[in-house]
Amino acid sequence: MMGERAVTREMIADALREAGIRAGESLAVHSSLKSLGFVEGGAEAAICALQDVLTPEGTLMMPTHTYSLPMWGKEPYNKTKSPSLVGKITDVFWRMPDVLRSDHPSHSVAAWGKRAEEFTKDTLPYPPIGLNSAWHRFYSAGGRILMLGTNQGTNTSLHLCEVLADVPYLNVVFTPGRDYEVAHRINERGEVKEFILRQVPGCSRGFRKCEPYLRESNVLKDVIVVNAQSQLLDISSLVEVMVRKLKEDPGFILCEIPDCGICQRRRRII
Numbered sequence: 262m263m264g265e266r267a268v269t270r271e272m273i274a275d276a277l278r279e280a281g282i283r284a285g286e287s288l289a290v291h292s293s294l295k296s297l298g299f300v301e302g303g304a305e306a307a308i309c310a311l312q313d314v315l316t317p318e319g320t321l322m323m324p325t326h327t328y329s330l331p332m333w334g335k336e337p338y339n340k341t342k343s344p345s346l347v348g349k350i351t352d353v354f355w356r357m358p359d360v361l362r363s364d365h366p367s368h369s370v371a372a373w374g375k376r377a378e379e380f381t382k383d384t385l386p387y388p389p390i391g392l393n394s395a396w397h398r399f400y401s402a403g404g405r406i407l408m409l410g411t412n413q414g415t416n417t418s419l420h421l422c423e424v425l426a427d428v429p430y431l432n433v434v435f436t437p438g439r440d441y442e443v444a445h446r447i448n449e450r451g452e453v454k455e456f457i458l459r460q461v462p463g464c465s466r467g468f469r470k471c472e473p474y475l476r477e478s479n480v481l482k483d484v485i486v487v488n489a490q491s492q493l494l495d496i497s498s499l500v501e502v503m504v505r506k507l508k509e510d511p512g513f514i515l516c517e518i519p520d521c522g523i524c525q526r527r528r529r530i531i
């Protein structure tokens with residue numbers, strides 16, 4: 262990026278409109294701040310640009326996952342304190358005014374705008390990305406997904422496709438011999454509560470395998486946002502095409518990495 266001029270909020274907003282983002286829509290964003298180049302005002306400017314384009318009539322949603330499982334050495338999830346572990350933009354977003362954050366101790370989301378409350382409220386006790394989760398509500402609302410400088414490797418909605426396709430491995434979790442994991446969170450009274458996680462979202466290292474298929478099916482559109490190579494998808498089309506594919510080939514998005522315990526055990530029961 263040496264010698265390139267700084268990227269401004271206005272430049273990002275113009276590029277988002279050029280890429281097809283519209284006022285009033287529900288947009289879920291997975292992001293890489295670095296991919297935009299040097300942004301004047303940092304993550305906050307990028308978020309403001311998204312809000313400028315969507316307007317308060319639209320809704321902006323982002324994952325703010327914390328993976329708060331004791332077995333991974335994580336602190337209990339505190340929705341007013343725990344940093345998001347999925348990128349700088351997401352970690353700045355949930356702290357901004359008028360942004361709501363869900364209670365989920367492993368896969369929380371944050372949202373701003375017209376449907377923010379609908380997507381984030383009362384997401385416990387549902388599975389993190391299953392029926393009635395924030396992502397399922399976002400799907401029911403007919404939203405679109407922007408992978409801003411990122412790719413299908415970070416597309417949380419592919420886990421929703423696994424659930425809706427009812428793949429046979431949904432109950433195979435990280436711990437061998439169990440069908441659930443334990444997460445922990447701090448509730449409104451400051452007490453640490455255990456939370457039984459079912460339909461645990463597994464490994465996503467195989468997710469990029471679906472990119473050629475999603476392009477051929479006209480579900481994935483490659484777009485550029487300033488310097489960021491990005492992808493835009495309609496979640497209804499994504500679910501339709503991926504559920505069909507996963508019913509034919511349930512192992513399609515499991516990874517091939519030899520030391521990946523969960524994918525190996527998941528593949529064995531197909």
Ligand SMILES: [Zn+2]
Nearest residue numbers: 464516521524
């Ligand atoms: Zn894997």
